[in-house]
Amino acid sequence: MTSPRDTIQDYFDALLGAKPTSSPEEKAPGNNTKGAAEDARVLNKTQKLAEPESNSLLQESRAQTPKVAPKSKSQVHASASPKLSEDAEHAVLEAKKQKLQQLLNQQTIKVAAPAQAPDETQAKLAPSTDDITDLDTAVEPTEETYDSFHSQLGQDTEWAKNGRPKWAQDRFDALLFDVAGLTLAVPLVALGQIVPINKDVTPIFGQADWFMGLLPTALGKLRVVNTALFVMPEKYSDAFLESAAYAISLDGVSWALAVDKVNQPISLDPNEIKWRGERSRRPWLAGTVKSAMCALIDIPNMARLLSESENSAKPSALRT
């Protein structure tokens, strides 16, 4: 008799549609525990680094993320030692992780801070070292930062010769979330903010069916993707429109994924992921994680596809 686990695995295999390029060795259960323990250790350590306000969202951390502002990053390199800049990046990542942990612990995610808040929160979140204050310039997701992101996307969307995305060459943290009964994983570093949806999403007529609507936030209007329809059109039910509770924005672009539930982040070893071999169809799907029984989304490629979908004559090509 087929177990539910096998059924889900079959579904993932069907999604992948090709043999993995790396060995799909099952990871021992203990490894996951180890990853969780590392998370706990890192999170505890993070609490000592920054003291952000608990009612703010990930965008505060995002505002400092060097990834969205390569220009600022270069300024950091110009004025600080490489070791210091690495520490700064690490601190930002840790701060982002801590914010996420707070959100998950609070159950209720509050609405993003007012538009004028970033300046104040920047000051609170900024690392104490004077050499990296240039990071404060990257608050708003301006056109310039989007352009920088897109130029960076050119590298992030490419896969290495070992059959893995460039962002997954080493162990990385991923956030798990539920969408219409399916668990999806996204690399934590590629996330922006988490915003409760409530009833604030305004649908716009004349758009692609997977476009859920616009969601106003303190950092601008997010273009919310109906993730269930985007990922599993063959199993889609309109019930998702009622159950979707959060929008998870993609770092550097104004797009966000609607999800039902946000789960705990996990640490993933690239070796435990069944990477896709053939990616001409569903290029946003990176692979599957057997230990977590979830699909891993290639966020840089998904962000690229969504950005390119605007004014595209064939938006449906996104799903093929």
Next chain:
Amino acid sequence: MAATLSKDNVSDDPILQWVTFKLAGETYGVNVMQVQEVLRYTEIAPVPGAPDYVMGIVNLRGNVVTVIDARFRFGLQPGEITDNTRIVILEADNHVVGILVDSVAEVVYLRQSEIETAPNVGNEESARFIQGVCHKNDELLILIELDKLLTDDEWAELEHA
């Protein structure tokens, strides 16, 4: 000097008035300069052979005005006629036409700079009706480009219907 600068700022960022109305729970806006009047719902005489988005015609003080079903035109689900239903008489592309809406809300003032470009994902024809979006009074306004409500061919078709 200061007065000149202030005047320049105003001309660079003019304030526009928009009449807002509701359709399927969302708020839409049309330029007040193109709105001639707002009528309570009245009997609309169907026109045989007219396009499917045309509900029919009404007699407006001796003039025949074609009424368009805004929900149908925008690709929204059909709605019911209620006490709040209104016919907004508009001048679009040098033609006078009425659109049936769920209700008329208010007139809002928007600076040009407040209007943002609407997303355009898809190849639906109706997407061209959207001029932009604006966040006002804790809700998102979808601003309609009335001059694109009908194409030249469609106007001609209405004239001969």
